[in-house]
Amino acid sequence: MNTHPTHPVNVDTIKHLAISDSGFVFDPTIGKSYTVNESALWILKRLQQDQSLDTIEQHIVEEFDITAEQAERDLGEFFEQLNRYIH
């Protein structure tokens, strides 16, 4: 595993999110709700469990059978998108 993207989203903010298994996400601080796909839901739940980015990246490689580089890229894109909505 090389350098992974440093996500700009506040982990405390993510921990406060109400995340449903259906992919419905509610931010109780600002009252916004979102729908996320299965992969995003998978990552958000692990972030809420305090898993490190290294561990999440490793899990992505194993779970989705992709390379570490691809996982790193996907995570980077995910955080970029997440930061547009949650901050």
Next chain:
Amino acid sequence: MQNKTIRVAITGMNAKPDNPGPGLAVARCLFEEDAFQGEIIGLSYDVLDPGLYLDEMIHHAYLLPYPSNGEHVLLERLQQIHSRTPFDILIPCLDAELVNIISIQDELSAMGVKVLMPDVETLQLRDKDRLPDLAKQAGIKTPEVISITQAGFFYNCHKEGWQYPLVVKGVYYDAGIARTPDEAAAIFRKIAAEWGYPVLVQRYIEGEEFNLTALGDGQGNLTGSVMMRKRAVTDKGKAWAGISIYDTQLRAAAEKLVKALDWSGPLEIEMLRSRQGEYYLIEINPRFPAWIYLSAAVGCNLPWALVQLLEGHEVNLPEPEIGKLFIRYAQETVISLEKFENMTMWGNN
């Protein structure tokens, strides 16, 4: 628990869908409270205000003289209503009537009517053109505001460091965002024609609006607070749908403001949250908001808490439930010609 029969008079029974008064929502909070055993007296200014006819919730209804008639005419009418239908508590719900009601508080008290309101001086501290001073005192950010009386300002304001977009606001009601001098002048003329001078110009802050409603106990303490983010708005920017939230920063800002004002009674604080998460004070409304029913829905019934406070009871409100969504809808009430005639001719039902 409250066992005594309490009669509560509530103003603001107007309910136009794009900008409803808070009175009906306040009445609903009391009407649906199990511990409330009493009667609700609806007071309003226009014969077509629907709350005057909703018999299932509003037990008695009366028309009031418009605020421009002054406090003496208002007092006379309230005395007349009180002699016919006595009431113990008055909850004013409209900005324009507050100064008159504050002015007759002693007379109301002599009639046995309780109200919880600030004094006129405190009320004026939250006037839109004085917000910057108040915000500074409370340690809260707010956009710069100036009063103007000439639309010509908008064509030269860049020389004084005012950039577009700008917010153009009435002293009491109405506001619009202007992106050009012509747009600003048009909003200025519309507001001036309807609400008079001066008109306020406020620096535009990009962000999302958040609202908090609560009660001030007059000693600098906040009793209960319910926070809401608008999810849909009417053409006038009023909440059409909203969701209950909880933000410690917003709550802390409200506590500072209530402390700075030693506020008595209901209030609504409107703030903008920038993308950086900073809150800016936009407005303080000296009454319950039209969305106050959300407070009952989240288990923190503020109108009921107000009644309890006025009755001398201790109030312990739970933390409001977060994530409750309200969606407003319009509905017709149908009344007989006789009822309409009574209200038109005699000002009561």
